[in-house]
Amino acid sequence: MTTYLDHAATTPILPEAAAAMTAQLGNVGNANSLHASGRSARRVVEESRETVARALGCRPGEVVFTSGGTESDNLALKGLFWSRRASDPGRTRILATAIEHHAVLDPLHWLAEEEDASVELIAVDPIGRIDLEAFRAAVESDPASIALVSVMWANNEVGTVQPVAEVVEIAHAHGIPVHTDAVQAVGQVPVDFAASGVDAMTVTGHKIGGPYGVGALLVRREVQLTALLHGGGQERDVRSGTIDAPAIAGFAAACEIAVKEQAHLAARLVALRDRLVAGVLREAPGAVYNGDPDSDLGHRLPGNAHLRFPGCEGDSLLMLLDARGIECSTGSACNAGVPQPSHVLLAMGCSDEEARGSLRFSLGHTSTEEDVTALLEAIGPVTERARAAGHTSRSQVATGS
Structure with missing residues (x-):
């Protein structure tokens, strides 16, 4: 599924x-x-x-x-x-x-x-x-x-x-x-x-x-x-x-x-999005919510949840989630297969490392409570694995191995 x-x-x-x-x-x-x-x-x-x-x-x-x-x-x-x-x-x-x-x-x-x-x-x-x-x-x-x-x-x-x-x-x-x-x-x-x-x-x-x-x-x-x-x-x-x-x-x-259906969909997505964000922040300690924290429609799209995961590479998180059947995107653009930090996050004042460690979860008309539950069950183990992989990689670089 x-x-x-x-x-x-x-x-x-x-x-x-x-x-x-x-x-x-x-x-x-x-x-x-x-x-x-x-x-x-x-x-x-x-x-x-x-x-x-x-x-x-x-x-x-x-x-x-x-x-x-x-x-x-x-x-x-x-x-x-x-x-x-x-x-x-x-x-x-x-x-x-x-x-x-x-x-x-x-x-x-x-x-x-x-x-x-x-x-x-x-x-x-x-x-x-x-x-x-x-x-x-x-x-x-x-x-x-x-x-x-x-x-x-x-x-x-x-x-x-x-x-x-x-x-x-x-x-x-x-x-x-x-x-x-x-x-x-x-x-x-x-x-x-x-x-x-x-x-x-x-x-x-x-x-x-x-x-x-x-x-x-x-x-x-x-x-x-x-x-x-x-x-x-x-x-x-x-x-x-x-x-x-x-x-x-x-x-x-x-x-x-x-x-x-915009008003009805927005109300449903805000509830789903807020549950998703709260759950990710709980299950992945240290995660940071990017963008405007105000849920009002005049401030933020109702279906958007963009989060930064310190110590993790966004691409690694994406692939680990994909292996579990959860599809999202990173906050980065790729040119000729070479990952680049998101120009959006850089413009917002993030460092290169912060810009590379973000994921965008976006909800729409087919999104359900079960979708959010599936992500929340996976995000904790996935971020732990990504952080461990990132720590090992940085240690190898530091020691020249």
Whole structure:
């Protein structure tokens, strides 16, 4: 029996989403064709667009379907930067936080290397929340040079919810557009595009019980984007490509359910998460809870439990738990198979060693009390074994053996 505690990476597809998608897989028709089959596919897409818009608080025309979060982030960042710089060559600065997902950080690095963008990563505090005063100072130092701001709605590793409304207020006072990656937030906390004030927002299907390979960028009609893909001019002429009607139908069904059930799911996950955290701290003495300790939805995602285990390697813990059928993730990213300390934890002030010794347990719609019990029964022996292995390894290094 597998205990799945990695919903932040991907969550099982909802039966309703699978049904909506498979109902369309056997139908022929390109949504851009003018004959009856094409019009039928187009109807599925446009009805799905309306469903997503209702669920997320935007107009249907503001929903641009994409292949998922990474493409949506790239379209927002590059499209906004190119468009803003084209109208004013002096707008070359981009502000973001130091804890953004690599789907944001890597495009920003590319823009800096290839397009001469000046990327400034704003510091966060020890619980992973943006330093608003540092952000305000960066904006007010030279607002006319800023092309855009990107601040994630909630962090994917430690679950800290960002003060998006305050970020928008500071940026909009100077006419600067704001993008937010809300991939982790939808279905976990209340998300309303119009009410948030952001100009562009990234969402994806597989984090909310939908299929892989589909998502959307919500972007205000008045915001100009330069296209990444050129071809048939689909999706407001900023995302060309044949529209994937079956995947979009599944995504829309998942989005509607995730938002409708958000409050109920959040309450259930908070109870599970709090039991998990308390139990781990009891069974693994010395463990440290990372991120915001406040369980309120305005502070932390309800399904996120990120813990540090001093004296242990996160990768060792992960594999020992996996051997017991418990699946979670580390707080580190791996590049070319070489483990690196989590940039999120480093930005929060952790040392390299502390950043390497953390695990993320993330809960979702299929999580149960039994899942938490299985982890609590395993975590004590696993951490003891990992610490013993780490102590032996360090002793061998110290003695040169």
